[in-house]
Amino acid sequence: MTKASLRDDLRRSLIHQPGAWRAPVIIFLVTSVLAVVLQPMLEGEVSSGLIFVLGITLVGANAGLVPAVISSVLASAFFNFFLADPVLTFRMSTGNDLAPPVIFTACAIVSGLLAGRLRDRTFLLGQTNLQLESLLETSRMLQAAPDVTAIEKALARTVPGRLGFQLSVFGVQQGKVHRLGTGDDRDGDLDLAERAVGEGIVRQGSRTAFRLDGSRTCVGALVVDNVNSVRVDPAFLEALASLAGLALERAMFASAVAEAEANARTEELKSALLSSVSHDLRTPLTAISASASSLIEYGNQLDAITSRHLLEGIVEECDRLNRFTANLLELSRLQAGGTAVNGQVLSVNDVVRSVVQRLRSRVGDREIRTSAFRSDILVHADTALFELALTNVIQNALLYSEADTPVLVHCDCERDDCVLTVTDQGRGIPQSEQARVFERFYRVKRTEASPQGSGLGLAIAKGFVEAFHGSIELISPVIGGKGTTVAIRLPIVQEAA
Numbered sequence: 001m002t003k004a005s006l007r008d009d010l011r012r013s014l015i016h017q018p019g020a021w022r023a024p025v026i027i028f029l030v031t032s033v034l035a036v037v038l039q040p041m042l043e044g045e046v047s048s049g050l051i052f053v054l055g056i057t058l059v060g061a062n063a064g065l066v067p068a069v070i071s072s073v074l075a076s077a078f079f080n081f082f083l084a085d086p087v088l089t090f091r092m093s094t095g096n097d098l099a100p101p102v103i104f105t106a107c108a109i110v111s112g113l114l115a116g117r118l119r120d121r122t123f124l125l126g127q128t129n130l131q132l133e134s135l136l137e138t139s140r141m142l143q144a145a146p147d148v149t150a151i152e153k154a155l156a157r158t159v160p161g162r163l164g165f166q167l168s169v170f171g172v173q174q175g176k177v178h179r180l181g182t183g184d185d186r187d188g189d190l191d192l193a194e195r196a197v198g199e200g201i202v203r204q205g206s207r208t209a210f211r212l213d214g215s216r217t218c219v220g221a222l223v224v225d226n227v228n229s230v231r232v233d234p235a236f237l238e239a240l241a242s243l244a245g246l247a248l249e250r251a252m253f254a255s256a257v258a259e260a261e262a263n264a265r266t267e268e269l270k271s272a273l274l275s276s277v278s279h280d281l282r283t284p285l286t287a288i289s290a291s292a293s294s295l296i297e298y299g300n301q302l303d304a305i306t307s308r309h310l311l312e313g314i315v316e317e318c319d320r321l322n323r324f325t326a327n328l329l330e331l332s333r334l335q336a337g338g339t340a341v342n343g344q345v346l347s348v349n350d351v352v353r354s355v356v357q358r359l360r361s362r363v364g365d366r367e368i369r370t371s372a373f374r375s376d377i378l379v380h381a382d383t384a385l386f387e388l389a390l391t392n393v394i395q396n397a398l399l400y401s402e403a404d405t406p407v408l409v410h411c412d413c414e415r416d417d418c419v420l421t422v423t424d425q426g427r428g429i430p431q432s433e434q435a436r437v438f439e440r441f442y443r444v445k446r447t448e449a450s451p452q453g454s455g456l457g458l459a460i461a462k463g464f465v466e467a468f469h470g471s472i473e474l475i476s477p478v479i480g481g482k483g484t485t486v487a488i489r490l491p492i493v494q495e496a497a
Helices: 003-011 018-041 045-063 065-083 095-143 148-163 189-199 234-301 304-336 348-363 383-399 431-436 457-467
Strands: 165-173 176-179 201-204 207-213 218-226 344-347 368-372 378-381 407-414 417-424 471-475 484-491
Touching: 018 045, 018 065, 045 065, 045 095, 065 095, 095 148, 095 234, 148 165, 148 234, 165 189, 165 234, 176 189, 189 201, 189 207, 189 218, 207 234, 218 234, 234 304, 344 348, 344 383, 348 368, 348 383, 348 407, 348 417, 378 383, 378 484, 383 407, 383 417, 383 457, 383 484, 457 471, 457 484
Parallel strands: 368 407
Antiparallel strands: 165 176, 165 218, 201 207, 207 218, 344 378, 407 417, 417 484, 471 484
């Protein structure tokens, strides 16, 4: 029986835990009554003494060493005074008088030690099960931890919550140990972590530092502070450190992979941007340069109609450049996420009317039809962004549909949303391409000859509706296997009563 078990038995006193003595008292009383009641039927003192032996053994098995020894002393006194001859006389002068207390005490010690050992084994098994459960739970949570902060939270929710540990995770970068996560730094933890990285395991008072080894090299250190002095198997802490090391290495690899992917996407975006800018800027600049050169060199030889046509071409190409630049700036502002986009309450029909009227002056004979469900549909949005997004969608519809087909702009209400649709009668968009048309600089791949846009129009529209808690979707085909509908959905602002 260990010292800890003996301390547990001593704690089971009448002062501290009266309930712990209830069973031993009942067993002793029952044993005493049976010994007195059955004495006339039993022959000799030995038979009565055996009843006390049984009672003391039961007390030791049930309550431990200390209650059993106390019961043996009381049983010896009771047996000597009430049952042993001469009755009602306490005598301790012969060997027969000494035999009962010796035998009773021996039974108490044997049963109490066995009960204590069993209790120790039960406690150790319970601790082992608790540690295994904690390791399994920690392993499951660490497997789902994508970064260092999640690893620290996973450790904090499992081990300290069950066993009362406080843990600090440290990483190694360029040979220097530094604190990871968002926890508070405790005095001495950094020194312990630095020593653990070099020595493996370092113990200091209630704290133990473990080196965290990955699959190839040391990735950090784990400092465990056993603030409640919980008895724990050292192998458990080593297993915990191994799990934390693997999780930390996986998080570092995931961070490196994410950074590499982000760099690759950045390079891809730069390439796409340079390609788009080089094409979309070179084309109008070439037209402007050619028209201006013609006017300079042959201005006196050109008639008024030709000169006006060249000047109108210059104005049109300048306007195209201006729209392209505005698209780039607004898309960067929307998708960077660093600047808040403010808005105000707008009438959707007023915005549609303004955009359509401005576009009709540019597209000449192209027909743009509008229809509205009612005249008081209000949304919360930015005027410039709303007009720019709608202009891009309508221009896309005009660009990718035949010159003799109309573009339909319709405004309607569905529950608490305003639904603004732009429908063309062009070739449509293949199903395999529809998921990507809202990406920046993406152009639908076509086998037949078709005009090429900048790949920013629908991306601008998507950024706009997401900035104001709306959604955008594309439906194609819509009419006779042809045509495309782009639907912009924005929450309606309810007018105050």
